[in-house]
Amino acid sequence: MKNSIVVAILLVSSWANAQDKIMSKSAVIVFEASVPSFEEVKATNKNATVVLNPKTAEIASLALMKGFRFKVALMEEHFNENYVESDRYPKALFKGKIENFDANNLTTTPKDFIINGKLELHGKTVAVKVPAKISQSSSGINLVSNFTVNASDFDISIPSVVKNKVSNKINIQLNAVLK
Template sequence: MKKKLINFVVILFLFISGTQGFAQKLITKTGSIKFQATMPSYEEVAAENKSVSAVLEQSTGDFAALVLIKGFRFKVALMEEHFNENYMESEKFSKATLKGKIEGFDASKITNASKNFTLNGDLTIHGKTKPVSVIVKISKAANGVNAIGTFEVKPEDFDIEIPSMVRKKIADKIKITYNFLLIK
């Protein structure tokens, strides 16, 4: 009887410590992603999305981010319409994701000064997945970490066709800037 009770307590302890392991997740639901595809001397091609979701598992450095394409806002309504209907086909491919691992991530070594990490993972845009390696600047924030950075993608890598008529108005490499404040 007593042994049973001890067993029970041990299992209970294991269970509690197990759930504490889960509590290592840092999340955001209001991260921002901006992209910039403006060519010099042409109209600005840029948009911002302020409702990006992201999760960082602190113990392993596993990272996942998800952005809904329809949430990108442009200054010009027609540009937003073209972006959704002609280029991103957001009715069919409603989201873009990045899933990967931040190499050598160690929560205890994060300080107020931002430090560069490499994120290796798979980027899915327009229904097509490509492996990417991205530099992430991570710094400490209240109750979590701040992850920011920039990377470039080429539309043709994700089967996004740009008609030759507007080709010279849109940059070959699209600059993506992200800003995630990940908290517990």
């Protein structure tokens, strides 16, 4: 009987704790590594997960690498097999904290914030400072972020054959509505 009560208390407390967090399972991440005058190197993942604890300003995001879709199927295949090695490194993970964040002060006008965190990709973890625009809407909390990372920081090598066609500098855009 004691064990049942302990289990019930743990389940309720974890559920109550989970209620402090808001999330999106349909956040959109777009990355681009295009070089002018060459074919566009761009992909979109419409199923990323973003979780925010408004009380602590802690934020986390997870994207499955095989969820990125390219216009050209061969690019998608090369991306998964040769660049990010999706079978070996299936996900990208970001964990951080939003500086000076107070959910009670959000309005419909986006405010600028900095998110300090760590991005884990291709087996490497890199500290990043990410700018974000965050606002409140009837749908939830809107988060938009645009930032860049270098492929080389994550030990993602670009073969010399395509070095002039694929940028080392990767532009990343995240859009999420957290509920």
